[in-house]
Amino acid sequence: MNDLDPTLQCVFQTVLDRNPGEAEFHQAVREVLESLNVVVARHPEYVEGSIIERLCEPERQLMFRVPWTDDQGNIHINRGFRVEFNSALGPFKGGLRFHPTVNLGIVKFLGFEQIFKNALTGLPIGGGKGGSDFDPKGRSDAEVMRFCQSLMTELYRHIGEYTDVPAGDIGVGGREIGYLFGQYKRITNRYESGVLTGKGLSYGGSQVRTEATGYGTVIFAREMLATRNLELSGRRVIVSGSGNVAIYAAQKAQQLGAQVVACSDSGGYVVDEDGIDVDLLRQVKEVDRGRLTDYAAQRPRATHHTEGNVWQVPAEIALPCATQNELDGDAAKALVANGVIAVAEGANMPCTPDAVSILTENDVLFAPGKAANAGGVATSALEMQQNASRDSWHFDHTEQRLDQIMVDVHKRCAEAADTYGQPGNYVAGANISSFMQVADAMLAHGVI
Ligand code: GLU
Numbered sequence: 158m159n160d161l162d163p164t165l166q167c168v169f170q171t172v173l174d175r176n177p178g179e180a181e182f183h184q185a186v187r188e189v190l191e192s193l194n195v196v197v198a199r200h201p202e203y204v205e206g207s208i209i210e211r212l213c214e215p216e217r218q219l220m221f222r223v224p225w226t227d228d229q230g231n232i233h234i235n236r237g238f239r240v241e242f243n244s245a246l247g248p249f250k251g252g253l254r255f256h257p258t259v260n261l262g263i264v265k266f267l268g269f270e271q272i273f274k275n276a277l278t279g280l281p282i283g284g285g286k287g288g289s290d291f292d293p294k295g296r297s298d299a300e301v302m303r304f305c306q307s308l309m310t311e312l313y314r315h316i317g318e319y320t321d322v323p324a325g326d327i328g329v330g331g332r333e334i335g336y337l338f339g340q341y342k343r344i345t346n347r348y349e350s351g352v353l354t355g356k357g358l359s360y361g362g363s364q365v366r367t368e369a370t371g372y373g374t375v376i377f378a379r380e381m382l383a384t385r386n387l388e389l390s391g392r393r394v395i396v397s398g399s400g401n402v403a404i405y406a407a408q409k410a411q412q413l414g415a416q417v418v419a420c421s422d423s424g425g426y427v428v429d430e431d432g433i434d435v436d437l438l439r440q441v442k443e444v445d446r447g448r449l450t451d452y453a454a455q456r457p458r459a460t461h462h463t464e465g466n467v468w469q470v471p472a473e474i475a476l477p478c479a480t481q482n483e484l485d486g487d488a489a490k491a492l493v494a495n496g497v498i499a500v501a502e503g504a505n506m507p508c509t510p511d512a513v514s515i516l517t518e519n520d521v522l523f524a525p526g527k528a529a530n531a532g533g534v535a536t537s538a539l540e541m542q543q544n545a546s547r548d549s550w551h552f553d554h555t556e557q558r559l560d561q562i563m564v565d566v567h568k569r570c571a572e573a574a575d576t577y578g579q580p581g582n583y584v585a586g587a588n589i590s591s592f593m594q595v596a597d598a599m600l601a602h603g604v605i
Pocket of ligand 1: 250251252253274322323324325326327354505530531533534535537
């Protein structure tokens with residue numbers, strides 16, 4: 158951990174005191190503040206305007222009861238959240254996560270990260286996040302529908318195309334967004350397409366949105382490698398997770414000629430030396446909602462492992478695409494020992510602070526999630542553009558837009574890192590560039 162400038166230390170202490178027990182939120186704030194030491198030294202106006210204190214306090218936090226009935230008639234009570242963190246650059250924007258580990262601290266860490274990620278896209282979107290401790294695993298479609306309808310029966314009064322625009326995250330995909338949209342439309346009597354993103358293609362969704370987060374992560378890795386005159390083609394890649402982000406990261410890496418040899422889920426990981434069969438993985442995980450053991454059973458050379466973790470598999474590129482703090486210091490050491498050259502975060506904050514230090518000290522190219530996985534929310538902003546103009550774009554056009562956006566995100570990070578004397582440090586570059594954009598808008602808006 159690096160020291161903080163005294164002003165920033167004071168802000169951080171307030172965050173700790175005011176938000177007890179929210180370890181992931183503290184972690185996310187700390188990482189950003191460490192990058193801002195050099196900024197406050199050059200820009201006293203941000204300190205005078207109390208911009209950093211204001212940024213660390215969400216504009217609004219919503220927490221509500223979500224009751225629903227299962228297929229046997231039992232009543233369940235879950236908790237719903239929406240943290241509307243910052244609207245300096247546009248309406249609050251960010252996903253909903255349905256997972257048993259969701260609590261206020263997790264939603265706040267994700268919402269805080271989202272402010273900076275969204276700013277990096279260069280598109281007009283503020284930051285927010287939400288979700289519930291509901292566990293969709295093993296639930297029938299009818300149960301998921303009733304849960305989504307109940308959640309939206311409260312959430313609808315807080316969201317809107319100019320106010321707050323939720324989307325998916327872990328546990329929330331096309332099925333859930335469909336049910337949420339249907340209930341919003343029914344309650345409000347408005348066909349307000351731009352109120353949610355990640356919609357199906359049949360009712361206002363965007364081409365490439367499903368693929369965007371994973372594709373964007375690999376495009377960022379491509380750009381990062383290019384700064385050292387390296388290419389993805391022919392390289393061994395490992396991916397963690399096997400959900401939406403992991404699947405399309407694997408697909409894009411293969412399109413660019415890489416050999417993707419491993420992925421994981423909560424039950425273990427598979428190594429497939431023939432290269433992960435993305436179509437089969439999609440069938441098993443997205444259509445059948447099955448396990449990686451089902452994948453391994455259908456691939457003669459694939460092996461399934463429950464001991465250890467996927468980071469032990471030798472590779473030159475690692476793409477953590479599962480969840481927060483999944484790659485720790487020991488995992489980072491294993492990657493370095495195996496000769497990794499680049500790590501790009503497809504998930505939000507998957508590397509622990511220890512892991513990030515170990516990777517960067519060993520000269521591994523490291524892309525933080527708020528930069529590397531910004532392609533998902535960027536394509537959500539493209540979905541909002543299409544909805545606002547009642548238009549729909551072709552796949553190729555949308556993919557070109559995504560590619561250019563990721564090239565620009567990379568450029569913003571690299572340039573800010575250079576300007577502030579830390580060339581090649583994408584963590585610093587991402588935090589500094591996005592902070593300054595949000596901070597300048599906040600200063601312009603006055604004390605609100
Ligand atoms: N949940 C995604 C993220 O972490 C996407 C959010 C969105 O599309 O609004 O950025």
